[in-house]
Amino acid sequence: MQTQIVELSGRHRLIEELLRADLEVSIPIRDRGIDLIAYADLDSQVKSFVGCPIQMKAASSASFSLNTKYLRFPNLILAYVWYLNDSSRTVTFAMTYSEALEIAKTKILKKTDWTTTPSWKRDGYTTTAPSKTIRDLLEPYRMTSEKWWKKVTSLEQAI
Secondary structure, three states, X not given: OOHHHHHHHHHHHHHHHHHHOOOEEEOOOOOXXXXXXXXXXXXXXXXXXXXXXXXXXXXXXXXXXXXXXXXXXXXXXXXXXXXXXXXXXXXXXXXXXXXXXXXXXXXXXXXXXXXXXXHHHHOEEEEOOOOHHHHHHHHHHEOOHHHXXXXXXXXXXXO
8 A cells, every 4th residue: 555545544544533432633734743633622521622633653554653753742642543454454552652652661672672772862763563562562552432532531631
């Protein structure tokens, strides 16, 4: 699958998941590190507008990465959409930067954590073959409609 098609497919899949979670979605005009903004506005479940930026990482297979440039966005959600070439396997994992950093700090790469490697010190780290350890650590972040609602609206208290 071409890179642009993977990106578009991932974005549309992510928008669909957010809408199914009764969230609203905005797409920024310019790409400055935020792919989508998910939000809930006034209704019976939230007291006021609450929203958060999302950086999506779409892949036709499994892939996990973390880039230091995303640290500058408070309340950023990193959404990893995997297996876009096989709709029966497509899955989304979503977490905050600090949650993803905890996974990166786990000793999963040659008995050292990612955050001590030269590539991390330059800008971040990526694996296109996540180990079983990484997959197990990601599992609690597998998204459902209920988890999306909670993830986005729980950041209201963190602002």
